Amino acid sequence: MATLARLQARSGFIENQYYFRNSVVDELRNKEHYAAVKIQSWFRGCRVRAYIRYLNRVAIIIQKWWRGYLSRKVYRLTVEVAYYTMKMDLYNAMAVRIQKRWRGYKVRKYCFNYFCFKEYLRAVSEANDTIREVLQEFAEIQESEEKKAELERKEQKREMEARKMHYLLSTKQISGIYNSPFRREPDPRELQLRKAKPLAPQRRRVMQKPSVGLTDWLACTSARSFPRSDILPPINRKPCQGPFRNINEVLEQRYKPLEPTLRATHSVDGLQQARKELRKQEWVHNISDKMFLPFSSHHKKEEYIPSVFSTSKYDPSSCRKQDFRSENPQKWICDKDFQTVFSSFDLFSKYGKSYSKAGEIV
Amino acid sequence: MSQRQVLQGLEEYQKARLQFVQTVAEQATRPQNIETLQNAGVISLLRPLLLDVVPTIQQTAALALGRLANYSDDLADAVVKGDILPQLVYSLAEQNRFYKKAAAFVLRAVGKHSPQRAQAIVDCGALDALVICLEDFDPGVKEAAAWALGCVSRHNAELSQAVVDAGAVPLLVLCIQEPEIALKRIAASALSDISKHSPELAQTVVDAGAIAHLAQMILNPDAKLKQQVLSALSQIAKHSVDLAEMVVEAEIFPVVLTCLKDKDEYVKKNACTLIREIAKHTPELSQLIVNTGGVAAVTDCIGTCKGNTRLPGIMMLGYVAAHSENLAMAVIISKGVPQLSICLSEEPEDHIKAAAAWALGQIGRHTSEHARAVAVTNTLPVLLSLYMSTERSEDLQMKCKKAIKSILQKCTYLPALEPFLYxxxxxxxxxxxxxxxxxxxxxxxxxxxxxxxxxxxxxxxxxxxxxxxxxxxxxxxxxxxxxxxxxxYSPGYSDTLLQRVDNYQPVID
Known part of the structure; x- marks a missing residue:
């Protein structure tokens, strides 16, 4: 109990003490609390940082290894590629060298062979030269042929002329114009004339009148519808034995074309017809149908004075009527003028043409 | 009235008719009479005379009509409008050869003017009758019919096709084998007219076997026949490579080169045209021509003639040179370049100059060697002056410019280039x-x-x-x-030097 009493006695003190102490503690508690927090936070921070540092260190180690691994891998690859590239470059260079050589060789040999080209050009120029020569020759031949033909034509013409002029040939008695007696030698033309054969006297062709009569076309005899060839005498007849005439003469007589007399071939009024035709032609060519008339008629008053030289006392107009016709018109049968008619002269038209020589006078 | 009097009346009428047609036919030969005749309505007067009983009158009437229609397109039109063609065609088959000739002459005279007239002839069915005439015995009739067919087919491809469809080609090929020169000539010209329009028509002519016969006639001495033959061959060869090869296979080389020496200008021209038409197709054909010496012959030919005759030769050189550098080199060593430059400077006409410029450009565009060969002949200044001159045609200027450009781009021959600087x-x-x-x-x-x-x-x-x-x-x-x-060498250099002298401060001790 005593303790109790002591305690009770001390209780006031204790109470004070308690309060005092408690209040002190309360005062310090906040401070201490903050300090403790600070210390703890610092410590914890340190610990965490250390841990993070640790983690970082470890991560770096991992990364280092990993990266090293990766880059070693890449490095190996790169080296391989670089090596490969280098190798390929070398190969390519070598290939280019080979190709260069080969291509040069091929082109020089097959594509553009300089010697071949030269050869080609030479061949071409040779071909050109030959063709030029050949063509030149050809042209010359042509020209000479033409010249020859021209000469021949001239020669023929000269010969024909000589034949036509054969009558100028000199005879023994009379020297012709080309054979002057005052010269030593005859003219060359004379020699030519001697060589030439005289032209056979040309028969006058009977002119066929191109008239188309009504009967002509019915019988188809007109020259326009069907051409007819002249009858040719047979060739290669052997001469007959005996006292016969020359076969050519006989044949000529046999196949002689019909030679009607002038009287038969020409119409009676041919002259008048020709005049009419002429007048018609003139009319066609006339520009104006009206006659040209002089201005005045004073010239009519003057008498026509004939020239002294052209006058004669025989009046030409009177001769026909008065001399050849009866003067008494009562006795005329018709009152028209006589028509001039050309009669043929048998002696001349037949001269030299008759078959028999019996009746020849000259 | 006796029978004699009746007959006399008839005879007089007949004589008058004959005299009328003869007068008209004679007057139709003079151009100054044609208008008077036309105004007098002579065509309608001649038409009934085509049906006359007398053959001579018929023929002469046809002749007169032909001469009238020959004169102008209007008169040909009048003949067509006058319904004369059916009559002619009708009687073409039945009458004698003189009438056939005259009728074919009318058809030819009508058909030659324009495609419309030729079409009118085709429409009235004249082609069949003409083809029958090609089988006639008389060469004159054949000639007239071939000529008429040629005149019809000349105009365009349809008309030619109509002629071919009428079966004219084999008969024309037969005609060129006849002995008469005139007939050969006309038939060759008709074949040329037919084959000029299209490859198909040319192929038809080739299929009829024309080439062999045409090729044989190249050496014929008749100049006009040669003209027609060469023209026919060139018209055939111009269409395609195949046709050109067919022509070449007929062994026309080197025979055709002799034609280049001919006296006749047109023979030369047509021969050059033929070679050109063959050369233009392929390098191989050109090479063939080069190998036979054709380039030299053509070059010589260019030198011997003037004017339009030169043109095909010039173009031939251009075509050959255009194919490849070897061929161009062949042209150069055949002395083609001096000849071309002569043409370029001498010829008065622009189109020939243009062709020469084009050919020179084709020769010089290949390599520097080629360009040098062109440049040494002193052609470049001529080309330049033609390009610069204002009175030349636009085409010539264009061609000159192209030629200059293509030659310059290859030219390394500096002396020739220097004048161009100025x-x-x-x-x-x-x-x-x-x-x-x-x-x-x-x-x-x-x-x-x-x-x-x-x-x-x-x-x-x-x-x-x-x-x-x-x-x-x-x-x-x-x-x-x-x-x-x-x-x-820069301009104004002396001034700058002087300026420097002015500005210079001499260093004085």
């Missing part, structure tokens, strides 16, 4: 400087010559826009020379 327009100067800028860096001799001949000074005087192609070329030329040299 008188060429900028668009050509560009190419000239381009060539200089390519050659000078590699050739020291040329560099030296370029300076001494005053080319460098001229280059410095050229005003070029900065950044243009011309400026690039000038720069690259300048880079070939030391800077002092370039500056020395």
């Amino acid at each position: 008188d060429a327009p900028p668009n050509i100067l560009k190419h000239v400087l381009g060539q200089f800028s390519k050659v000078l860096p590699h050739d020291s001799e040329a560099r030296r010559l370029f300076v001494t001949s005053g080319g460098l000074r001229k280059v410095q005087e050229i005003q070029a826009e900065p950044g243009s192609l011309l400026q690039d070329y000038i720069n690259s030329i300048n880079n070939c020379y030391p800077e002092e040299v370039v500056r020395y």
Whole structure:
């Protein structure tokens, strides 16, 4: 109990003490609390940082290894590629060298062979030269042929002329114009004339009148519808034995074309017809149908004075009527003028043409 | 009235008719009478006479109509409108040969003027009758019919096709084998007219076997026949490679080259045309011509003739040279270039000059060797002057420009280029400087010559826009020379030197 009493006695003190102490503690508690927090936070921070540092260190180690691994891998690859590239470059260079050589060789040999080209050009120029020569020759031949033909034509013409002029040939008695007696030698033309054969006297062709009569076309005899060839005498007849005439003469007589007399071939009024035709032609060519008339008629008053030289006392107009016709018109049968008619002269038209020589006078 | 009097009346009527048609036929030969005759309505008067009982009157009436229709297109039209053609065609089959000839003459005279008239002839069915006439015995009738067919087919492809469909081609080919020269001539010309329009028609002619017979006649002495034969062959060969090869296979080379020496101008021209038509197709055909010496022959031929006769030869050289550089070289060594430059400077007509310029361009465009060969003949200044002259045709100027351009782009022969520095327009100067800028860096001799001949000074005087192609070329030329040299030749250099003298302060001790 005593303790109790002591305690009770001390209780006031204790109470004070308690309060005092408690209040002190309360005062310090906040401070201490903050300090403790600070210390703890610092410590914890340190610990965490250390841990993070640790983690970082470890991560770096991992990364280092990993990266090293990766880059070693890449490095190996790169080296391989670089090596490969280098190798390929070398190969390519070598290939280019080979190709260069080969291509040069091929082109020089097959594509553009300089010697071949030269050869080609030479061949071409040779071909050109030959063709030029050949063509030149050809042209010359042509020209000479033409010249020859021209000469021949001239020669023929000269010969024909000589034949036509054969009558100028000199005879023994009379020297012709080309054979002057005052010269030593005859003219060359004379020699030519001697060589030439005289032209056979040309028969006058009977002119066929191109008239188309009504009967002509019915019988188809007109020259326009069907051409007819002249009858040719047979060739290669052997001469007959005996006292016969020359076969050519006989044949000529046999196949002689019909030679009607002038009287038969020409119409009676041919002259008048020709005049009419002429007048018609003139009319066609006339520009104006009206006659040209002089201005005045004073010239009519003057008498026509004939020239002294052209006058004669025989009046030409009177001769026909008065001399050849009866003067008494009562006795005329018709009152028209006589028509001039050309009669043929048998002696001349037949001269030299008759078959028999019996009746020849000259 | 006796029978004799009746007959006399008839006879007089007949004589009058005959005299009428003969007078008209005779008067129709003079051009000054034609209008009077036309105004007098002579066509309607002649029409009934075509059906006359007397053959002579019929023929003469047809002859008169033919002469009238021959004169002008209007009269031909009048003949067509007058319904005369059916009559002619009707009687073409039945009458004698003289009438056939006259009727074919009318058809020819009508058909030659225009495609419409020719179509009218086709429409009235004349072609069949004409083809039958081609089988006649008389060469005169054949000739007239072939001529009429040729005149019809001349105009266009449809008419030619109509002629071919009528079966004329085999008969025409038979006609060229006849002995008569005139008939051969006309038949060859008809074949030429038929085959000129299209490859198919030409193929028809070839299928009928015309080429062999035509090729045989090249050596015929008759000049007009040769003209027609060569023209027919060239019309066949012009269409395609196959046809040209067929013509070549008939062994026309080197026979055709003899025609180039002929006296007749048209034979020469047609021979050149034939060679040109063959050469233009392929390099192989051109090579064949070169190998037979055709280029030399054509070159000689160009030298011996004048004017339009030269044109096909010039074009032939151009075509051959255009194919490949070897062929162009062959033209050069055949002495084609001097001949062409003579043509270029001598010929008065623009189209021939243009052809020569084109041919020269084709020769010079291959390599520098070719360009040099063209340049040494002193052709470039001529081309330039033609290009610059104002009175020349536009076509010629274009061709000259192209030729100059293509030659310059290959030319490394500097002496020929130098004159261009002085008188060429900028668009050509560009190419000239381009060539200089390519050659000078590699050739020291040329560099030296370029300076001494005053080319460098001229280059410095050229005003070029900065950044243009011309400026690039000038720069690259300048880079070939030391800077002092370039500056020395620049215009106004002496002024700058004087200025420097003025500004210079001498150092005085």
